[in-house]
Every structure is written in C-alpha cells, then in structure tokens.
Amino acid sequence: MALRLQRKLRRWHRWLAIVTAVQLLAWTLSGIFFAFIDIEFVRGADHRQPVLQTPIDLSAASWITADATEVLIRNRLPEEVVVGVVGLEETRWYLPNGKVLPALNEIEALQLAGLKTDLNANRAVFITEAEVGSEYRGRALPLWRVFKDKNPSTVAYIDATSGELVAVRNTAWRWWDFLWSLHIMDYDDRDTIGTLFLKLFSIMSLLTAIAGVALFISLPKKWR
Known part of the structure; x- marks a missing residue:
C-alpha cells in the first residue's frame, strides 16, 4: 500500500513539475531581477533634472472651479503659470x-525636455492614441515623446x-516590463494581476x- 502511494x-x-517548470523558472528569474535592480534607476530618476523654483503670481487669476475636487498650480514653461482644475472625470488646464x-x-x-531631463532631446513625436501595453499606458493623452537621435x-x-x-x-524599464508580464502572466496590457493563467x-x-x-x-526513514 505504501509503495503504491x-x-x-x-x-x-x-x-506537475514538468508542466510548471518553465513558469517557475520565469517567476524565479523575474524575482531575482526585481530584487537586485534599483527601482529608481528603472524609472529613469537619474535622467530627471531638479524641479525649477520660480515665483508664481496669481493676483489676476480667474478660472472655473464649479466641480473641482482639487486645484493644481504649476509652472509649465519658464515664467508661465498654468492652473489645473481636477474634476471627477478629468483635469482641465487653464x-x-x-x-x-x-x-x-x-x-x-x-x-521642456531640456529643462526637465538630461537627454539632450532633439526629436519629438506627438502621441494622441492609446496603445495596449505601450510604454505610456495609463497616462492622459496627448503626450510628447522626446528623445535624442543618437540614443533613441x-x-x-x-x-x-x-x-x-x-x-x-529606458532599456532597464523595458526589461522590467517584460519580466513583469511573465511574473503576473499578463502578456497584453501587463497590468492585470489575477489572470486565469496566474491562478x-x-x-x-x-x-x-x-x-x-x-x-x-x-x-x-533510511531513504530520506
């Protein structure tokens, strides 16, 4: 009886080991990558410039805030003040x-790319359409994609x-994104945790x- 069991x-x-071996290897490799790489490097923090400190004058300010849950005040271009009115569905800028x-x-x-990054960007591409699994997924559109010709x-x-x-x-982020898709087994938008495959x-x-x-x-006991 014991031998049969x-x-x-x-x-x-x-x-079971044969079927799960590849995915177990993917979980292990991706976990090692996540554990050893600096997340701030992945996010490109080393390419961000310090935030500009400029005075803001709102003495003549006037904008609609009827349904606002929050009001954002920013410098966009040097000496240009912009105001974001955060509504329930979108943020409107004035x-x-x-x-x-x-x-x-x-x-x-x-x-702006020259002020906010060290990329020395000389190319800009205007993005108006969302793409599944894109590098900018989850961000409000439109966007400018800026980069340097020699380092795209x-x-x-x-x-x-x-x-x-x-x-x-950057390249580190793309590796992270790829390994994350293997880790959560979501190969399309790479954001859905709890897929059928993962479960x-x-x-x-x-x-x-x-x-x-x-x-x-x-x-x-003698065989253990």
Whole structure:
C-alpha cells in the first residue's frame, strides 16, 4: 500500500513539475531581477533634472472651479503659470486669466525636455492614441515623446497640456516590463494581476510542492 502511494505521488509530482517548470523558472528569474535592480534607476530618476523654483503670481487669476475636487498650480514653461482644475472625470488646464491652456508645440516640448531631463532631446513625436501595453499606458493623452537621435532607447514622455514629465523609459524599464508580464502572466496590457493563467499555475505550483513534501514524508526513514 505504501509503495503504491509512493508511486502515485512520484508520478503526480513528476508531471506537475514538468508542466510548471518553465513558469517557475520565469517567476524565479523575474524575482531575482526585481530584487537586485534599483527601482529608481528603472524609472529613469537619474535622467530627471531638479524641479525649477520660480515665483508664481496669481493676483489676476480667474478660472472655473464649479466641480473641482482639487486645484493644481504649476509652472509649465519658464515664467508661465498654468492652473489645473481636477474634476471627477478629468483635469482641465487653464491660463491664470481663465483661458483654456493651449497644447505645447514641438519646439516647446523640446524646450521642456531640456529643462526637465538630461537627454539632450532633439526629436519629438506627438502621441494622441492609446496603445495596449505601450510604454505610456495609463497616462492622459496627448503626450510628447522626446528623445535624442543618437540614443533613441531612452525617451521621456511629456504631457502635451500641463507640461508635466510623466515618465522616462529606458532599456532597464523595458526589461522590467517584460519580466513583469511573465511574473503576473499578463502578456497584453501587463497590468492585470489575477489572470486565469496566474491562478491556474499558482495552484499547480502549490500542488507540486505539496506532492514533493508528501513524497518525502512517505519514504522510509533510511531513504530520506
């Protein structure tokens, strides 16, 4: 009876291990990467310049705040004050006099890139459409994607309205993003935790471990 049980456990353990081996390896490798790399380096913090300290004059300010939950006051371009009215669904940006804030043009986007990053960007691409799994996913559109011709692998994304530097992307971030997709088993938008695949393989990995422990316990003491 004991021998028959050992054979069944060994067989179940073997097949479960074969099925889950690749994913277990992906979890291990991605976990090692996450543990050893500096997250601030991944986020491109070393390419961000210190925030400019400039005075703000709101003596002539006037804007609509009927449904505002928060009001943001920012410097966009040097000596240019902008006001963001945060509503329930979106943030609307204005000049202090209440006029709607126009979007940055290409020259202004590159100027801001020079003020807010060390990329020495000389190219700017205007982005108006969201893409699943993109580097700028989750950010409000439109955006300017700025980079240097000689180093296109490191890019910055600037909000085309507020002028905020919303993200810096580099090779380390792309490796992180790829390994994260393997870690959570979401290969499309890479943001969904709790996918069917993740739940299934988590259960199978647990069963593999349980079968291994049960197999060890079932062995005679002299074989352990």
